[in-house]
Amino acid sequence: MSVEQLLKLAQDNLSKGNQDRAFAICREIISQQPNCAIAYQLLGNIHEDHGQLMAAMSAYTKAFELAPNQAISYAYLAQIYRNMGWFDEAISFYQQAIDLSPNWADLHYHLGSALHWQGNIEGAIGCYEKAIALNPKLGQAYLDMGLRLNERGDIDTAIKVLQQGGINCPNFQEIFNTLGYLQLQQNQIDEAIAIFQESLNIDPTEPLVYNNLGWALACQGKLSEAIAAYEKAISLKPDLAIAYSNLGKLWQQKNNHRQAISYFQKAIAIEPDNIMFYSDCGSSCLIIGWLSQAMACFQKAIAIDPKFVQGYIQRFNQDVILEVGSDELLQAQIACAQFLEALQKSDLELGNSENSQESDHNVTEVPDAVYNYLEATYLHLGNTLNQYGEWDAAIRYYQRALRIKPQKIQTYLDLASCLAKQGRLQAAITVCHTAGVIEYSPEVYWLLGSLLEAQGRWELAIAYYSKVLENQETAENLTTVSQEWRDTGTISTGEIPRPQQPPQGVYQKTQAWLQANNIDTSHYIPIPTVAQQPPSAELDNVGGRECGGLDCSPCRERIFAGFEVSNLGYGIQRRVADAKTVEVPFETFVASIPQGRCWIVPQENHWKVCRAIATITPDNQLLADLSREYPAPLPGCTNYNPEKHWIFRQTKLCPPQYIDGTVAVLSGLSGHIYFHWMVDILPRWELMRRVGVDFNQIDGFVVNSARLPFQRETLRRLGIAESKIIESDRYPHIQARQLLVPSFASPTGWLQPWGLDFLRGTFLPLATGDNHDYPNRIYVSRAQARHRRVLNEEQVMAQLSRLGFVRVLPEKLSFSQQVALFSRAEIVIGPHGSGLTNLVFCQPGVRVVELMSPHYDRHYYWVISQALGLEHYSLTGDGFSCYPLRSLMYQNPLTEDIWVNLTGLEKILEKLEIR
CATH class of the missing domain: 1.25.40.10 (Tetratricopeptide repeat domain)
Structure with missing residues (x-):
């Protein structure tokens, strides 16, 4: 052959x-x-x-x-x-x-x-x-x-x-x-x-x-048709786990969580390493109170992907020492880390929902420590949100805490107090009665009396007060403290003013209020910083929704449509845009409001930041274009409703400090944060300079705070004397004979090209006399930040240090040193955060790698990069897929830590030819 x-x-x-x-x-x-x-x-x-x-x-x-x-x-x-x-x-x-x-x-x-x-x-x-x-x-x-x-x-x-x-x-x-x-x-x-x-x-x-x-x-x-389609898929392929999972989610939508759990468990039996199946199953178990089953699901989820949880535990175990009465959010985070650690060490087995339809399943006994730490987490989160004024969320956490420890009287008191703040007096009374059944508590009776008094039910209120007053010692401890209005004596003149009511109405445009009150045109000076374009018909057609702020998907898609996005694999993304996209239309002006007032929510701790700013006329109208709040809308959003501004949720305002002179308002949202200080606050000073304001004639400049070194250094550079600084954190409500208010410089966090030029022209000269030998390859660390840390930073640095990168902590440097450092950098790598604000001082062509969380993407630094001509890349890290636990660890994606994918880091370094 x-x-x-x-x-x-x-x-x-x-x-x-x-x-x-x-x-x-x-x-x-x-x-x-x-x-x-x-x-x-x-x-x-x-x-x-x-x-x-x-x-x-x-x-x-x-x-x-x-x-x-x-x-x-x-x-x-x-x-x-x-x-x-x-x-x-x-x-x-x-x-x-x-x-x-x-x-x-x-x-x-x-x-x-x-x-x-x-x-x-x-x-x-x-x-x-x-x-x-x-x-x-x-x-x-x-x-x-x-x-x-x-x-x-x-x-x-x-x-x-x-x-x-x-x-x-x-x-x-x-x-x-x-x-x-x-x-x-x-x-x-x-x-x-x-x-x-x-x-x-x-x-x-x-x-x-x-x-x-x-x-x-x-x-x-x-x-019903969806269920039939899923069941058909299962009949054709009985081991199609995704179909069981989808059926479970569908029953979740129908609020039949027992049925949902049954399907999730079938999916788990087929794919026991799928973290999302455990997440969904655990979520339904939590909702119906099957805590042991939920804990077993979450323990399995952690075991599948432990690195993120281990990083979180290590972070809050190694560098946090608390004293009694310290920050509630920090206490919640520590309790959460302790809960996760106890849960991770547990060895729990999932039960079978088909054998136990009316109660929690036959799960290995959950250690008491797991529940104790979980209850503490819920309680501290409830306290945090209660303090922040997010009462609906606070109520949910108090209710979850009571599900674990239903005998804890203090939690009932916190829950009732929170309901009362919402005006839900009857619900608060019901909660107090429930607590009263558990045990006698003078605190509960005293609160019941005050709630009934607020309803005008005097006889019942007196009866509850009387029960408390029978015990003289207890009564003395429950003496209520009336709200006091303090006059510091440093600014106000004349009589001590009385508390004020919130504004009675809204003017969309400051110019319209000035015209309506026949105030001459010199009180409103427009500034043509960028093209003033009216909203398009396309924008007008998206009404009917509430403003989603920076997370609004339709607005994001519209705004960033001009950015050319390239996904390069391994979580690496490149965004490029022209100058027209970066420079968004925004109306800028300087207005002078006779007898005007400004109300600025003060920062109380690292998380309770300035969340709202209101400019109020002497006839008690809110000026919408000079007022802001979170969530801050993206450029061109037509769904923001100023009539729902945070100020209208206040029953009364503290009395204003009166200044018989001219006061310029510069404060901004989150004004204690370096990024917002540089991008949102300082450019407002430039608007006044552009219209020829005589700064010598201004008696005071209102900023959120001037306690941090970068705040004092930048204000000195602008020529603002320390004696003229008025901190809105100390004086949240100010009235002046003439309130001089520059408009906001741009939409929140969106640095316009003119603002970039102002910052560079004003502060880059600080670097010329600095002869320090700064590294040209820098890693901007957030190792000492409150949130958004890189959990595996040591592994990241082990990879970067071999290539000549030096770790820097911007908060350890003076402002002028930060300017000099970034002005000489050639490559900048770092997690999304305020330290990257200094990109404004980089030279065009500098390469930037921004490390991101998969659940938190903001435009701040790639907009700056496009305006300046930097070569900007982002690298999205690995997320923790168990969403019920992730939402307990991080109540807001803004605070979520980052786990850098080292393979992705290696690939971006190769692409940039960094050797």
Whole structure:
């Protein structure tokens, strides 16, 4: 038999799965013709099928040596290297194969796959495009290109590519399934359902399509049809865990948590390492009070992904020492760390909900320490939110604490007090009665008396007061302290004013109020810093929602549509925009309000910051364009309603300190934070300078505080004498004969190019006389920050220090030293935080890597980077997927710590060619 005949026989046996026979034939061919490259290629195929990659590589290498001009030999070697994870070698061989056979579409496709696995998404997309151009029927190329475009964030183009793929490859079901999935992401529900149904026409037995169809139907509120689709998916594939999970979520929506738990447990049984299944199951268990079952779910979730929790525990165990009565939020965080540590050390087994429908399940006994620390966490969080004025959230935490320790009288008192602050007096009375059933408490009776008194139920109130007064010692301890209004005597003149009522109305525009009161035009000076564009019709059509602040998805999509976003794999993202996108329309002016007042919420601790600012006219109207609050809207938002400003939630205001002179207001939201001080506060001074204000004629400048070194140093640079500084943290309500109020310089946290020029022109000269030898590669640490720390910073620094990076703590430097340091930097890496504000002092072209949490993305520093011409990248860290525990650790994504993915860090360093 000839070699050609033997080759055909070997190929036939290989195609039929007779690998041993094919192997023997190949060896016979080689014995007859040692230089037969095809035989070695077939041997490589056989070894590869058996998972013998090194033997396969040896065979393919021999084939390559025998036939160096055959593209298939390079392709086989590339495939082996790709499967072994050696992507650089795989890419090299694919490129050599393409050089020999440039019109082979599959080669371009496989090169794209290798580039994708390497993290080069842009390169992968280009290869898929070439593959499709060469072979428009290559369905897998459409599918992968659509997936990569979606990964890059270009979901609209991804949908178009998949739609074209569906036309050219009408029998490729996975294209239709993925297309429908992406349309669901875009809220194109009807289109998605149509696509899923078309996919089922191709193959009515595909369970994943039924699962996705169920999701789409659930989005339409067709829950019964969704359940039927999920159940169909399960009947076709009984081990389809995602379908059980989706059924569980659907029953969660219907508030049937027992049924939801049953499905989540089935999903867990199939995929016991899926952290989201435990998260969902634990969440439902918490809601219905199955605490032991919830603790077991969360313990399993921690065991699957322990690093984030371990980092959190280490952080709050190693560097925090508390005294009695210290910060409530900090106490909550420490209690949470102790809870997580106790839970992590527990060995709990999940019960079976089917065997216990009316009570908690047969779970290994949960240690008392777990519940004690959890209750303490809930209690301190309730106290924190109560102090902050977020009473709904505080009430939820008090209720959770009582679920664990229902005998604790103080928690009932806190809950009742919180309800009373909301005006829910009857609910507060009910809570007090519940506490009174548990045990006699003079504190509860005293609170009951005051609540009944507020309702005008005098006889009952007197009865409860009398019960307390029967015990003279107890009565003395319960003496109420009336609210006192203190006059510091340092600013106010004349009589001590009485408490004020909140404003009675709202003026959207300061200019309109001045005109309505016939105040001459010199009291309002517009400043053309940027183009003043009215809101577009598109913006007007998004009404009907409440303002979502910086997290408002429609506003974010609209504002950042001009940014070219590139996802480069491994959590690396590059954003580029032109000057027009960075410079947003915003009305700037300086106004003078005769007898005007400013009310500025003071900072009370590190988390209770300035959350609202109100400028009030002498006829008690709020000037909306000179007032702010959190959540701060993004540029162009038309859904913010100033009539819901925080000031209208106050029953009365402290009396204003009166100044018989001219006072300029510069304070801003979160004005004690370095970023907001530089970006939102100081540029307001520049607005006054631009209209020619004579600063010598100003009797006082209102800023949030001047206690921090950077505040004092920057104010001195602006020529503001310390004697003229008025701290709104000390005097939250001020009235002046003339209140001079520059408008806000821009939307909150959005540094306009003119503001950037002001900061650089004013403060960069500070660096000229500094001859210190500063490093040019810096890592900006938040190791001493209250939140958003890098939990694995030591591992990060071990990687960076080898490349010459130096860790810096900006708060340890003077302001002028920070300016000098960043003005000489060449590469800046650091977590999102105030330290990166100093990017404003960098030279154009500096490379920046901003480390981000997956749940907190802000525009602050990439807007600055675009305006200044910096090369800005972000690296998104690993998150903790167990959302019930994550929300306990971090009540706001703003505070969430960061776990840097070291592989992603290595890749971005390689991309920037940092050696």
